[in-house]
Amino acid sequence: MNKASKLRSLPAVDELVNGDTLQEIVAQFPRPQVVGWARAAIDAARAKLLAEEACSPDQIVATVRALAAAERGRSINRVINATGVLLHTNLGRAPLADRAIERIEQATKYSNVELDLNNGKRSKRGERAAQLIAGLAGAEDAIVVNNCAAATMLVLSGIAGIDVRNAPPVLAGGLQPAGKEVIVSRGQLVEIGGGFRLPDVFRAAGVVLREVGTTNRTHLRDYETAIGEHTGAILRVHRSNFFQGGFVTEPSIDEMVAIKRPKDVPVIDDLGSGCFYDLSEFGLREPVVVESVKCGADLSLFSGDKLFGGPQCGMIVGRKNWIQKLRTHPMMRAMRVDKVTLAALEATAEIHLSGTAFEEIPVLQMIAKKASDIQAACHAFVKRVGSVAATLNVVPSESQVGGGSIPGATMPSFAVEVSGCKTQHVAQSLRTGTPAVQSRLTSDNLLLDLRSVDSADHDLLAHRLTESLQDAQQ
Ligand SMILES: *Cc1c(COP(=O)(O)O)cnc(C)c1O
Numbered sequence: 001m002n003k004a005s006k007l008r009s010l011p012a013v014d015e016l017v018n019g020d021t022l023q024e025i026v027a028q029f030p031r032p033q034v035v036g037w038a039r040a041a042i043d044a045a046r047a048k049l050l051a052e053e054a055c056s057p058d059q060i061v062a063t064v065r066a067l068a069a070a071e072r073g074r075s076i077n078r079v080i081n082a083t084g085v086l087l088h089t090n091l092g093r094a095p096l097a098d099r100a101i102e103r104i105e106q107a108t109k110y111s112n113v114e115l116d117l118n119n120g121k122r123s124k125r126g127e128r129a130a131q132l133i134a135g136l137a138g139a140e141d142a143i144v145v146n147n148c149a150a151a152t153m154l155v156l157s158g159i160a161g162i163d164v165r166n167a168p169p170v171l172a173g174g175l176q177p178a179g180k181e182v183i184v185s186r187g188q189l190v191e192i193g194g195g196f197r198l199p200d201v202f203r204a205a206g207v208v209l210r211e212v213g214t215t216n217r218t219h220l221r222d223y224e225t226a227i228g229e230h231t232g233a234i235l236r237v238h239r240s241n242f243f244q245g246g247f248v249t250e251p252s253i254d255e256m257v258a259i260k261r262p263k264d265v266p267v268i269d270d271l272g273s274g275c276f277y278d279l280s281e282f283g284l285r286e287p288v289v290v291e292s293v294k295c296g297a298d299l300s301l302f303s304g305d306k307l308f309g310g311p312q313c314g315m316i317v318g319r320k321n322w323i324q325k326l327r328t329h330p331m332m333r334a335m336r337v338d339k340v341t342l343a344a345l346e347a348t349a350e351i352h353l354s355g356t357a358f359e360e361i362p363v364l365q366m367i368a369k370k371a372s373d374i375q376a377a378c379h380a381f382v383k384r385v386g387s388v389a390a391t392l393n394v395v396p397s398e399s400q401v402g403g404g405s406i407p408g409a410t411m412p413s414f415a416v417e418v419s420g421c422k423t424q425h426v427a428q429s430l431r432t433g434t435p436a437v438q439s440r441l442t443s444d445n446l447l448l449d450l451r452s453v454d455s456a457d458h459d460l461l462a463h464r465l466t467e468s469l470q471d472a473q474q
Helices: 003-008 013-018 020-028 031-050 057-074 098-107 127-137 148-160 198-204 220-226 253-257 289-295 320-327 330-335 339-354 362-368 371-385 423-432 455-473
Strands: 079-081 141-145 181-185 191-193 208-212 231-237 267-272 299-303 314-318 391-400 410-419 436-438 446-449
Touching: 003 031, 013 020, 013 031, 013 057, 020 031, 020 057, 031 057, 057 423, 079 455, 098 339, 127 141, 127 289, 127 314, 127 339, 141 148, 141 320, 141 330, 141 339, 148 181, 148 198, 148 231, 148 267, 148 299, 148 314, 148 320, 148 330, 181 220, 198 208, 208 220, 220 253, 231 253, 253 267, 253 289, 267 289, 289 299, 289 314, 314 320, 371 391, 371 410, 371 455, 391 446, 410 423, 410 455, 423 436, 423 446, 423 455, 436 455
Parallel strands: 079 436, 181 208, 181 231, 231 267, 267 299
Antiparallel strands: 141 314, 299 314, 391 410, 410 446
16 A cells, blocks of 8 residues: 555544444543544554554554553552552552441432531531541540641631731732731741642741741740740641651640740641551550640641541641631631541541541551561462462561651561562553552562551452563563
């Protein structure tokens, strides 16, 4: 065939999309997307033909399949987390407890998110969840927002920002009316990640940052001498994604609470990880929410999807007067959580209240796993994989909590080490199959750390590994 007739033989877009070869893809994706991929594949084929390169009809179909596969890899799907990082932000942080998942199922269609079924009257969204959280924390009151970053923003704005209802209007290009000062140690001016840097957050909240102390040492007297007529609050931020060692000091939360200050200057404790238990028996140290409240912090903030083991949300617990002030702040309406989140949160809080958190909440179950049990599970796992063209060994590993909590702390664990094969290919195949598997790939081997894998998924993971090893051989 000459070039002109080859070009004429290219399929039309509709013809390709309606043809037998793409029906599986048409059934899975919105038609306009498939049409777009078909057009791109035909254009690429035309370009090849014009450049006198070979291009078969099969290649056009293969291009559409590849584009569809790439789209599948970007759509949100279940992933088996074999990284050993329990709270992996890329993998959605805390896996939810079964009870929370069941409750989500209840809430997804119509649900009584703002309706009291007892009297048929309108109820306050999130009130029950807030009561459960306040009860757990031993606090007077609580409020739930979209994440802990939102909690920080709301607290700064609501406590020390401008009085939005009475402030003078801002003129374009004119000076912003300033809020009050919030005192924070220079050692705690953190970047949480994703561009969320405290000095910027202060500015965005309309609050004046009053930094005290030095990077490594901040003393009580630094806070005390900074308190003045413009002080709106004192903030402590837990260093949850880095650590300091050596010549360092900073006051504890109970010392900070004891600082002499006007009645309207609260101490705010940004705890981050939302730990409710002493985890020292597992070699982990993290501030406990109940302790922060008990020490007298006026407001304590934490995430829902870190060590609390619930859905993404941020919780603020503390004194009634401050919480009430936040509840009526206009920003609150923009930060309120969805019914699905509230359903999962209620269920997770109930589990904590029932005292069954270490049996029911996945992240806590994983923290409590004994290394020897993980080792035994790894050996059983290797047996299930059967005969493959690779070497599988059970090796010691180190799991991390991750997700911006307990930086640097690791838990002894065990992993299945895969070597003697094309590990990059195996990792790719694991990731792109169903269900997807995220492994830990190092320069010379591939590890599957079973601490972060639910034992109910071991069979499935063994199957996926067998499949991926075969796949990588081809
Ligand atoms: C993780 C963390 C946050 C942010 O929490 P998100 O729920 O991810 O928004 C804020 N402060 C501290 C101290 C944290 O550890």
